[in-house]
Amino acid sequence: MGSIPITLSSEKKKKPNQDQLEFGRTFTDHMFVMDYSNEKGWYNPRIMPYQSITLDPAAIVFHYGQTVFEGLKAYLTQDEKVHLFRPEKNMERLNRSNDRLCIPNIDEEFAIEAIKKLVHLEKDWIPSAPGTSLYIRPFVISTEAYIGVAPSKTYQFIVILSPVGAYYKEGINPVKIAVESKYVRAVPGGTGEAKTGGNYAASLKAQELVAGSGYAQVLWLDGVERKYVEEVGSMNVFFKINGEIVTPSLNGSILEGVTRNSVIKLLKHWGYTVNERKIAFEEIYNAHKDGQLEEAFGAGTAAVISPIGEFSWNEHKLVINNGETGEVSKKLYDTLTGIQYGTEQDPFDWIVEIND
Ligand SMILES: *Cc1c(COP(=O)(O)O)cnc(C)c1O
DSSP states (O other): OOOOOOOOOOOOOOOOOOOOOOTTOOOOSSSEEEEETTTTTEEEEEEEOOOOOOOOTTTTHHHHEEEEEEEEEEEOOOTEEEESSSHHHHHHHHHHHHHHHTTOOOOOHHHHHHHHHHHHTTTSOOOOSTTTTEEEEEEEEOOBBBBSOOHHHHHEEEEEEEOOSSSSSTTTOOOOEEEEEEOSOTTTTTTTTTTTTTHHHHHHHHHHHHHHHOEEEEEEEOOSSSOOOEEEEEEEOOOOEETTEEEEEEEEEEEEHHHHHHHHHHHHHHHEEEEEOOBBBHHHHHHHHTTTTEEEEETTTTTTTEEEEEEETTEEEEEEEGGSSOHHHHHHHHHHHHHHHHHHTTTTEEEEEOOO
16 A cells, blocks of 8 residues: 655644543544545545545435444653554454455455554644543544445545543543443344444434433343343443442453453452453342442543443342442553553553653
């Protein structure tokens, strides 16, 4: 695919104030774009000024949602180095999502090179205040003008960047979660394992309904029996029950998070028993009743670790650890963010540095 030409933007945007950064509303001066056609494969990689894209109204992406995305971050260390966290895992997953959506694979190493080059160009956009970062959003859209139901013959792979504020402004904070027993996010055989827009579209209704009653997110149950725990919002979920860590096993409808994978590796490294298995919510309820539910938390790139202080399940309320952040949740958060910002040892070589 060769080198990546850069067209610089003639005007630089004003950078937002670091303590007023909202998630996902501000974008940098440039973006990466690459095209695909059946004849040429992926071609014409380029970095260009951030701008609107023009598509035919019949483009497949608008009608049938043939699209995938990724989410990762670039972190600025105290000595001004730029870190990516396990970007190869995101690119592997991008191609697994591509496979599921009949989108042609992308060269993973080349995609990482493109991300590095774009982030390097936009280094001044990486905020430096504690907990802030530059969110990286790679995505693929199907661009063929055709409203028959079939995989597109043309695509674009685009990477945009957005400076994001600290997820926890007043320290890591437990949230209230409602167990969702009507709507489901995904089913085995469906697209739950793929990072694709449709899963998010399907999740909005349940989220909207519980937000009105003061819940941060829903806990998704399995789509067949509505019994087994799957994910929390758009994060993977973990429980500490009587000293052991449990998390739902990857069953075909759960999205495998890079954070989930990292949490499991760290916990095992520290000597914890981690069981990946089917977990009925009733089991969580019983563990809580017996005083054995010690912690619960979500894990994902945006929040890293999001402690759960309370579950509501039908008429029951389960308060966990007095609604306070648990020890393991805190240690995981501190260690993962420490590795990301370069203040902690990186025992698994997770960090990829972007060199000048
Ligand atoms: C992206 C995502 C996650 C978390 O994945 P990370 O790689 O850890 O950010 C979990 N669940 C869903 C549904 C997701 O889309």
